[in-house]
Amino acid sequence: MSEKELEEVQNQPDDNQNESELEDSSDTKKRRTTTPIPTPSSNADFLAVPASPPKFISFQDLMTATKGVRNMTLAHEIAVDNDFKLEKYEPQAQSVEKRVHDIMHQAFWDLLQEQLNADPPDYTPALNLLGEVKEKLLSLLLPQHVRLRAQIEEVLDMELIKQKMEKDAFDIHYYSGYVIDTMAKLCAPIRDENIQKLRTVTEVVPLFKEIFQLLEMMGMDMANYTIQQMRPYIQQQSVEYERKKFQDLLEVQKQNGRDGLQFTKLWLSRNLKKLQESSSSLGAAAASSITPVTVLNEAYMELLNWDDKETFPETLLMDQNRFLELRDKTKRLTLISAVLLLTYHTVGTPIVGVQALKQTLQSRINVLLDGVQPTELKEKMAHVAEEVNKVVGETLRELGFQDREKSKEDNLKGQIVQVLDESHTVHQVIRSRVHQFIYQTSFSSHSEPKKIPQGLSTVQKDLVQVCGQFLRLIAHNRSVFSIWYSSIIEHLLEYK
Template sequence: MDKVLRFVMKSDDDKEKVVENVENEDDNEPLSGISNDSNSLRGVSSLKRRREESEPIPLSKNEEQETLPRWVAGASPAKFVTLDELMDMSSAMENMALVHEIAVNPDFAIPETSNNPLERAVKDCVHKIYWEKMAEDLAKDPPDYSKAFSTLLDVKQLSVFEFQMIMDLLTPQHVRLKMEIDSRLDEQILRQQVDKDCLDWPRLSEYIIDLLARLCAPVRDEMVSKLREKTDIVDILRGVCELLEVMKVDMANFEVRQSRPIIEEHSAVYERNQFFKILKSDPDLELPVLNWLKRHVSDIAKSTSAADLSGPVIKRRFEIDRARFEQLGAKYLQLIVCTACVLVTCISAGQDVIDIPQFKQDLKDELIAITEDISVKNLKDRLEAMYVHCNAKLKKIYEAKESLVWTAGSSDGLRLQIMSLEDEKQPVRSLMRERIRGFMLSMLKCSGQSSKQKLPAGVSVVKTELNMITAAFVRLASHNRKTFGVYYGDLIKKLMSV
């Protein structure tokens, strides 16, 4: 959250400088991030040769003849990595992940509280100890106002910081508010009043609460109202600090929304430059990518999983979008299974049932709810649940129509058809997969254009869900292609030319 706050709190001039730096960064370097040295193209093939030429490593003085195999010893000399280099690589990866998240996630927002339960527990414990200590100091005779006064100055600093953020959005006539804060919360005057034991805490706290009420968003009015009901000094200061933290997050999220067009426009360049910084610090990290691509180039028909990548940076690069791709994969499976189930159910139900208004749409909505947590592991159980629901629905409809009879044989046939959808090669499932996949790929090819694609036959029942998953897939794939397309394209061209 701190990284987001540092970026979104910049002034417009600073943001323009950031954009210029991103665009001009590493202008003199090859865009692909690959060394132009002719030997670098043979990096993969020369790795084995360097290992063979490495000297054996003696285990001890008495065992000079017993050595480690060359393939265990590896290349020599060893490469050393400094702590600063590791920190720079970690920072570059974090920055790349943050900008990527803002660019591809339209609903990105900074949470009010940490998602880490351990972090929340530690923070709550430390805060509790701090406020309890302040209460003990104020209960002394005479009272010790040191912690309370220090907190009061922090409140002033945070209030001015919050005000400065708002000042960028308001007219110049609001400048007098800053002068008012400086005069009412003057450090020297407050310290003199504390030393002489004449500080009017109720009046001061009332002013601070009124000030925050003027600065915060309307959604925080309830917190302000509860704060006005407090009378204890410690409770008031604690509530004020909590409100300021929430206000800071609100303003940061507002700035993120306002700056989203700029971030989306320049995120690809920024992510690419951060990625090249990591590769520059350790060029050997590119070897896993070369090995992976080389296997594909040599045999394009051979399926190779991304899990084969062994480089830590490449793994972390894929980890940025792993959760999104897994979620899209689950939704993709859900649409395929649900559309196939609707089709086989309609075939078993007959024309009289299919002609019922909203039958297919209602059945689809119900099956979507049943398969909300579908995965490859629980597919059989979800198919069983889908059969139970479809069978009960058809039985109820048939009972309402005296001319129709839903027999045990019909029920068994429906179960056989639905449970067969567990097989990927089942004709109906395979057909729906190809049609949904073809539609998504066609939308990806024409991304950025205004051309419309016709929905394939049989998938119109999941039109809304298909549009949502396709939009998310196209957004994610297009951004990654824009960011790293040239890099991987250059790698493939050079591997094919070797």
């Protein structure tokens, strides 16, 4: 399989580099000297919550750690999300915050209108507004905008404008026109329509309201442009940066008598135990194949079947929502594929080879199951079964076949509802194929093409997308946290 998204992620060097870190026990022992992980006498002690009394931590240390986490999170978001961008914060509609915001802003603009309508007009608020506009324009300039910067400073000279106001020689439309012309030079092409709209506004207060709104959007555009330009550099530096900030956070927690890796240890220990239990019946050779790498791989795969009753590992918290979204997507793809397999097996010969039907069914089922909560699935599956029967019936009539008997429709409906049960044979088979494909794509040789398993061709595009996102996340996570994973797993293996 040569999907571009997978190839881009698979070619990342960090993953292979850190697999060797996990495998190299000598290097791991050297790194342990800088790792804040205790060395207790047993796994029970190792996984237990520290019993020492809490120590006092200064407010300054706490705020420093909090700021570090925020910075680490921002760097992480930019590094792992190619579509990351800043967006304007908007209070929720009908909220108290929204009402207060609107009232205060309206009061400000009403007061400005009142002062401009006075006889003689009071331009003092307008002077303040022009000062803010000037600062916003200057903030949008790049280093090469030397001449434009000088021009803005010259035209929007606040002292000169103040003197004009005092001598009743101030023309607010001249300055607003200059501001709009300057904004037109600086804005992205996507804002050209907004600029044209500004040129049609003649009333002063509405004009300045529009100017400020557009300047805010332009500021956001500039910030996102800067992020886009810096992303390659941030991606290069984020691993070391996140590692350092996480180390700082662990130190703060340690000072307060807390183990900052408590749930990470439980997560890795649980998956080591799972591997040991599965290999116990296969002999010594299988047991010897359990390594830090295989334990971590197994732990990563657990994320695609995560039990919400468990607490997420500390090292994965920044991507918790992403992993849970991938889990839900994986379960939905499994269910869709299982329904398709059952449908084609039950209806039989009349629809064999009708690929258009598969695509239609896949699209309809995907829409019906999108965003459905686990508690609602049983009810939704009845709707899925009705939709499948409807689409199959329409297809059969188009192909010249007679309508199916109601008993056959009820039989298919019952099987579709039952396949929701994860113990259902078809569900188990499809889930195994999905997880095996994701495992091979994520952890086996990246140079070998991957074949889509039987029964999954209809969801191939979505499955490849899941694999790409999953691989990108675990590659970055492994790069940042391998130093702690290595130490924890090595300790667990010593006492297995």
